[in-house]
Amino acid sequence: MRLLLFIAALSLTAEVVAETYCVSSESELLAAIASAQQTPGSSSINVTRGTYDFASFGSAAAINISSAGGSLAIVGGYNAGCQGSTNDVDTTQLRAVGASRLMDIDVYGDNEHTITLRRLSLRFGRTADTEKGGCLTVSSNQDIGGTVKLNRLSFKSCSTTVAGASAALKVVGRGMRLELNNAIFADNSSRTGVIGMTASGSSTLYITNNTVTNNLRPYQTADVAGLTVGTVGSGGFIWLVNNILYDNGNAIDKDVLFNSGMIGVANSNIIGQRNEYPGSMAQSGNSDANPQFVSQNSLQISENSPARNTGNNLPAGGLATSDFSGEPRLQGGQVDRGAVEFSELFASGFETD
Secondary structure, eight states: OHHHHHHHHHHHHHOOOOEEEEEOSHHHHHHHHHHHTTSSSEEEEEEESEEEEEEOOTTSOSEEEESSSOEEEEEEEEOGGGOSBOSOGGGEEEEEESSOOOEEEEEOSSOOOEEEEEEEEEEOOBOOOTTSBSSEEEEESSSOOOEEEEEEEEEESOBOOSTTOBSSEEEEEESOEEEEESOEEOSOBOSSOSEEEEEETTOEEEEESOEEESOBOOOSSOOEEEEEEEEOTTOOEEEEESOEEESOSSTTSEEEEEOTTOOEEEESOEESSBOOOOTTEEEESOBOSOOOBSOTTTOOBOTTOTTTTOSOSSOTTOOOSBOTTSSBSOOTTSOOSSSSOOOGGGTTTTOOO
16 A cells, blocks of 8 residues: 555656746746746747847857756747737747847757747847857757757848858757758848758758748859758768758859768759759659749749649658648648648639739
8 A cells, every 4th residue: 555655656746747938028038948947847938929139148049948957849929918829920030139149959968858949930140150050059969869849930031151150040960850840941141051950870850841942142152052951970861851942042052952971861842953962862753843932922832833732741750730821731632842831722713912
């Protein structure tokens, strides 16, 4: 009987009640992150609609998140008091001021914790460090596990003038799982690409249904203006599925640069310009056709777009239930490529401007 009571008490002690925060200012968000990281278990931070400006000092990012304390989800788009929410990603803007980097996510410790960012617009981050992204850096320190989920984010006006640096997003995976879904990268500026990703050890990166377009590269010599991606050594694996990477930089620039010896799969993407696929990488169903966006503002595809109903319904890592705009991800029987799904509701003459 005493043994049973002891086991029951131990079970109750092990249970952790999730913490939920509602924030509406820069100071509240930073305080909630600090508090959540001191609270074991899973925490959620709901961010109300608005513009949040952050400054950093020295080389550090303005916002720092670690997986060591537990799982954490930061979700934008909430109404005042966190009573209800909107699907409009750009109504919740986290912005760096003073030429600083915006956010770092560090995956520490031998754990299976998950860090999630969803429905946020990350803007104006700037980096001069080749190991850091201007708006977001995600890194793991050893081959240990842990997951980072980036879903329905927009990256805008992130920048760098340093060769080898990533203007918007830098991922250094050493043993973690990363899921990048339904994100838009547009109107960023770089010298050698807005996204840089490497995977090593047991890391697996799932890059699914994202749109990378209209990013600037104000230089005359040819280089990469979109995504640089690769694996290090014999470890790491990268899945690149259902993405649109098109019209980045100048006419001579690449939308994707695959590192030599990269291990992974590229399937059902639209990639405008790229180098040769490495022999160690499987590839199928990819195209370099113009995706035919309705406009550069919404980045919705048109009715006759080659991205419409031509994606992979069963990508590795799974298919999200909604697209960048919060609409159903799967319409018309087959998923579209890119972050924004074409609305089949208006497919028969009801499409509006």
